Amino acid sequence: MPKFEGLITSKLPAVGTTIFSVMSKLAIENNAINLSQGFPDFNCSDKLVELVNHYMQKGFNQYAPMQGVIGLREQIAIMIEELYGTKYHPESEITITAGATQAIYTAISAIIREGDEVIVFEPAYDCYTPAIIVAGGKPIYVTLSQPDFSIDWNAVKKLINHHTRMIIINTPHNPSGSIISENDLKELDKLTKNTDILILSDEVYEHMAFDDKPHQSIARNSNLANRSFLVSSFGKTVHTTGWKMAYIAAPENLMNEFRKIHQYLVFSCNTPIQYALADFMKEKENYLELKHFYQKKRDLFTKLIRSSRFSFEACSGTYFQLLNYSSISNEKDTDFAIRLTKENKIAAIPLSVFYHEKQDNKLLRFCFAKKDETLEKAAEILCKI
Numbered sequence: 080m081p082k083f084e085g086l087i088t089s090k091l092p093a094v095g096t097t098i099f100s101v102m103s104k105l106a107i108e109n110n111a112i113n114l115s116q117g118f119p120d121f122n123c124s125d126k127l128v129e130l131v132n133h134y135m136q137k138g139f140n141q142y143a144p145m146q147g148v149i150g151l152r153e154q155i156a157i158m159i160e161e162l163y164g165t166k167y168h169p170e171s172e173i174t175i176t177a178g179a180t181q182a183i184y185t186a187i188s189a190i191i192r193e194g195d196e197v198i199v200f201e202p203a204y205d206c207y208t209p210a211i212i213v214a215g216g217k218p219i220y221v222t223l224s225q226p227d228f229s230i231d232w233n234a235v236k237k238l239i240n241h242h243t244r245m246i247i248i249n250t251p252h253n254p255s256g257s258i259i260s261e262n263d264l265k266e267l268d269k270l271t272k273n274t275d276i277l278i279l280s281d282e283v284y285e286h287m288a289f290d291d292k293p294h295q296s297i298a299r300n301s302n303l304a305n306r307s308f309l310v311s312s313f314g315k316t317v318h319t320t321g322w323k324m325a326y327i328a329a330p331e332n333l334m335n336e337f338r339k340i341h342q343y344l345v346f347s348c349n350t351p352i353q354y355a356l357a358d359f360m361k362e363k364e365n366y367l368e369l370k371h372f373y374q375k376k377r378d379l380f381t382k383l384i385r386s387s388r389f390s391f392e393a394c395s396g397t398y399f400q401l402l403n404y405s406s407i408s409n410e411k412d413t414d415f416a417i418r419l420t421k422e423n424k425i426a427a428i429p430l431s432v433f434y435h436e437k438q439d440n441k442l443l444r445f446c447f448a449k450k451d452e453t454l455e456k457a458a459e460i461l462c463k464i
């Protein structure tokens with residue numbers, strides 16, 4: 080195809096091929112164990128597949144309602160209320176989305192205008208900034224404090240001004256594996272009280288908070304819930320990242336604005352999967368067991384690499400474990416990650432890619448959402464480095 084000869088002014092000039100694609104390709108080329116990407120190497124429940132099949136066979140194959148299948152929205156309202164105490168109305172305050180990424184993009188598009196500022200904590204999951212920029216907004220970065228990746232609320236306070244429109248939080252946090260505390264929610268409440276600031280709370284790992292520490296959902300605090308979009312993802316909760324199914328909950332006036340964009344971006348999401356999830360999520364153990372399942376994997380992985388030269392604090396949530404390699408090498412984290420993949424046959428993500436200025440802390444992110452045998456093989460390699 081000949082090149083388009085006209086003028087294209089990129090809306091996202093800084094966006095290129097992500098390290099995620101680079102590392103995955105490299106892992107395949109080098110036949111390396113891939114702990115770089117955030118998805119399981121095991122299958123989802125057979126029962127869930129059967130349910131999807133059932134609804135497909137039964138002919139539930141046409142457009143779902145724009146807001147999502149009501150049975151699923153009702154089930155989500157029940158789960159949120161039982162777990163965090165806030166009641167969302169399934170009709171007007173919950174929408175099913177094509178993944179959390181679409182929910183996040185849509186919420187930002189619905190709210191952010193030219194010149195609005197959005198506070199983003201770094202290291203940050205990579206989909207926030209492009210959405211803010213395309214909407215004409217300005218990301219204002221706050222670096223999470225090391226070594227525990229906690230939030231310095233005084234630093235946040237200093238950055239708030241009349242342009243601040245939104246604060247994005249993410250707990251349990253990708254890539255650090257940290258979780259926020261009840262006190263963090265109180266600080267956020269204090270900071271936003273009597274302001275027009277909205278919160279986008281990315282809680283896709285809500286069912287993966289470990290060591291009996293409760294997940295601090297925005298929905299535990301009614302003041303905050305009242306100014307927030309809460310996002311979660313079935314991809315993470317039921318091991319189906321490839322299905323791109325998620326949801327967003329928010330007060331009605333925020334949800335109305337959200338749906339104005341949502342209906343023209345995707346209109347509605349996969350019908351048979353929504354019916355299947357509505358049934359599947361009725362069984363509480365299908366989400367309440369997740370934290371035990373992943374805590375076991377974290378404990379296995381960290382036990383097996385205890386004698387390695389990497390240093391680490393076991394993560395508090397998510398399925399990511401950070402490892403510090405400063406006693407092994409001085410290399411830049413991207414160079415070290417590439418060398419590990421090529422020479423040692425194990426792939427991870429260098430943490431610097433989650434900072435807009437590519438801050439290098441000699442940390443790599445490893446995903447432990449893998450079969451035990453994969454984790455055992457990975458640990459054997461890591462212990463030899």
Ligand SMILES: Cc1ncc(COP(=O)(O)O)c(C=O)c1O
Pocket residue numbers: 117177178179180181204249252253281283312313314315320323324325
């Ligand atoms: C913090 C965070 N938010 C959002 C997403 C996107 O979720 P989904 O696959 O449902 O779009 C991910 C996926 O890795 C994530 O880690």
